[in-house]
Amino acid sequence: MGSDGIFKIQFDNYYFAQTISSIALIVIMFTGGFETSFEMAKPVAFRAIILSSLGTILTAFMVGVFCYFILQMSLLEGMLCGAVLASTDAASVFSILPNSP
Secondary structure: OOOOOOOOOOOOOHHHHHHHHHHHHHHHHHHHHHHOOHHHHHHHHHHHHHHHHHHHHHHHHHHHHHHHHOOOOOHHHHHHHHHHHHOOOHHHHHHHOOOOO
16 A cells, blocks of 8 residues: 555655554454454364464474574573564564553
8 A cells, every 4th residue: 555555655654654553453452352252262262272372382492492502592591582472462462562661
């Protein structure tokens, strides 16, 4: 939709775009949580919890090992980076939270 898109819309207010994107992300995340009924999720809840937990743990471990061997961080720092990055919603959560001074 922007200047490089098919409609060639000129836009230079990046703060406004970030604000609108953050608001849309908040609405999408909360709407998904509120509109999911427990009865619909109940048949697959156990498998989803196991799969998501194992995936998060495996991703945290792999990123931690990468940081340790490739980026030459300490093992503790590498595993900390892995734990932060392993969450599938890290990018959306970090974009919503305000920056600390």
